[in-house]
Amino acid sequence: xxxxxxxAEEKHAEExxxxxxxxxxxxxxxxxxxxxxxxxxxxxxxxxxxKRAADIAAGTVQMNGRELFLHEPWVxxxxxx
Numbered sequence: 001x002x003x004x005x006x007x008a009e010e011k012h013a014e015e016x017x018x019x020x021x022x023x024x025x026x027x028x029x030x031x032x033x034x035x036x037x038x039x040x041x042x043x044x045x046x047x048x049x050x051k052r053a054a055d056i057a058a059g060t061v062q063m064n065g066r067e068l069f070l071h072e073p074w075v076x077x078x079x080x081x
Contacts, residue, residue, distance in 0.1 A: 025033075055061040056071065069076055 052061070056063055056067060063071065
């Protein structure tokens with residue numbers, strides 16, 4: 001029985017190491033996929049940025065330091081002291 005277990009373990013180890021299927025991509029296919037992925041990420045980022053700007057203008061979210069400096073620079077004016 002010990003030999004059967006060792007044989008099964010070896011077979012399992014070989015199956016793990018060998019790829020079950022391979023998919024080859026041409027460079028054009030990869031670049032097309034990458035372009036689509038980058039466009040989707042860019043669109044998502046610009047939509048989030050637009051929504052954040054609209055929320056700041058509406059006053060529904062708290063601004064971070066950079067946004068506060070850009071929108072209300074008088075808050076950081078030390079000439080009054």
